[in-house]
Amino acid sequence: MGVLDKFIEESRDRDVYLVEKAKLDFAFSLEEQRRLSGKKPADIAKALKVSRAYISKVFRGDVNFTIESMVKLARAVGAELTVRATPAPASVDWATIAANPNANNTNAIPVNSVVSIKEYKLTNCNTGIAA
Known part of the structure; x- marks a missing residue:
């Protein structure tokens, strides 16, 4: 793992990362609801x-x-x-799982991690913004 990869991985445990993630999650969700409502950003500003x-x-x-x-x-x-x-989602070593695709890794993947990832990707797909 390179220095940058290590820095990014360690940052995920910091409050500042989690605060920014929460703000972006809210913004993505709000954008999804805005599109579903048919309102334009200017309509929201005016309201x-x-x-x-x-x-x-x-x-x-x-x-x-x-x-x-x-x-x-x-x-x-x-x-x-x-x-x-x-x-909080449990840590998952996706590199090990990817390197051994035929291994029985069902115990290695915590259920709440998989659910969180699916929900996040669905939210982003619905807004048209790539994850």
Whole structure:
């Protein structure tokens, strides 16, 4: 594992990484709901009495959201905000699994890791943004 790979892997355990991931997850989800509602970003800006530039930052995940702002944004696209804590996914050594595709690796993959990955990919696919 190279220095950069190690840095990236270690960063995933840091709060700053998890905060940015949460902001992007919310932005992707909000964009999905916006598209389903048929609303344009300008419609949301007008409804919330904020600038279109702010809404652009929101959909890039470039905003320090408050719970209040997340609720207002969700309502503006006809959605509801749900916040919950979930168990952290267990670490999976995907390189070992990929190197031994015929091995019985069912015990090596924690169920909550697989579910989390599938949910994340489905969310991103629905928004048209590549994971």
